Amino acid sequence: MVREERRRLCLRPAGHEAFVEKVDEAADAIRVQRALENKDVVRGYTETRHKAKSWDRERRAVARIEATRLGLDIRFVVTNLTHGSPEWLYDSFYCARGQAENLIKLHKTQLASDRTSCRSAIANQVRLVLHTAAYWLMLTVRDAIPQPRDLAKAEFATLRLRLIKIAARVVETATRVRLAFAACHPEAELFASLPGALAQLGP
Numbered sequence: 189m190v191r192e193e194r195r196r197l198c199l200r201p202a203g204h205e206a207f208v209e210k211v212d213e214a215a216d217a218i219r220v221q222r223a224l225e226n227k228d229v230v231r232g233y234t235e236t237r238h239k240a241k242s243w244d245r246e247r248r249a250v251a252r253i254e255a256t257r258l259g260l261d262i263r264f265v266v267t268n269l270t271h272g273s274p275e276w277l278y279d280s281f282y283c284a285r286g287q288a289e290n291l292i293k294l295h296k297t298q299l300a301s302d303r304t305s306c307r308s309a310i311a312n313q314v315r316l317v318l319h320t321a322a323y324w325l326m327l328t329v330r331d332a333i334p335q336p337r338d339l340a341k342a343e344f345a346t347l348r349l350r351l352i353k354i355a356a357r358v359v360e361t362a363t364r365v366r367l368a369f370a371a372c373h374p375e376a377e378l379f380a381s382l383p384g385a386l387a388q389l390g391p
Contacts, residue, residue, distance in 0.1 A: 207264050210236040211251045215260055222255040230255045233274035238266070252273040295323050298344040332385040337378065351376055351382075 208215070214234040221228035231254045240245040247266050251274070265282045272281065296302045301319035304312035323357045324343045329351070335341040339347060340371040354375075357368040 206240075207238060207249055207251065208235070208262055210238065210249070211253065211262065215253050215255075216254050216260060219255045219260060228257060232280060250277045252278045292383070293343050294326075295319070299323050299326070328386065329382065333378065334383055339375070339378070340378045352380060355378075 211234050214232065218230050220230040221232075231248065231252065233252055235248060237246050238249045247268055248270070250265045252263045252269065263278075265278055267277060268283075277284065277313040299319050299322050301316060301323070304315060306312045306315065309336045323344075323366075326347060329345060330340065330342065330344075337351065342350075354373065355370065359368065367379075369379070373379075
């Protein structure tokens with residue numbers, strides 16, 4: 189019963205004409221609002237009921253409608269959850285699932301956590317722990333980057349190229365370590381501010 193209650197399905201543009209017809213009035217209102225206010229983007233939410241031929245019952249369909257200068261973009265989530273507003277169901281409930289999948293992808297593909305080629309199961313487990321530690325470190329570094337900067341939402345591969353795999357001259361003295369970057373390094377200011385931001389998080 190719990191599994192059935194939590195099930196949801198995202199329908200992509202192919203084959204969703206029947207859904208579009210049912211939210212046509214709401215889509216027109218959002219399109220007109222964008223034109224009257226001369227905005228680049230206006231987003232709205234609505235819901236309807238639908239029963240496909242292969243379904244045994246009518247289900248709730250939530251629509252995210254986005255009007256831009258290029259036209260309309262409508263996406264649907266079909267669910268049997270009865271509670272929650274259309275906006276919450278799409279942005280907070282469904283999109284959170286997609287974000288979780290993105291983080292898993294970062295863990296597997298950009299930190300190579302799926303490389304468990306050791307003969308020993310214990311060795312593979314240790315490798316996975318080390319990959320998870322690297323994931324935590326990269327996520328901590330990204331969270332310390334100020335939000336206005338593009339790197340605040342960058343993937344780990346981008347962070348590695350622009351913040352980690354860079355050339356610098358290291359001068360170590362008895363009291364401090366100095367890093368000298370190339371004059372043309374675009375992220376030198378950000379790199380210099382990160383140690384202070386990370387130190388505030390504690391050990």
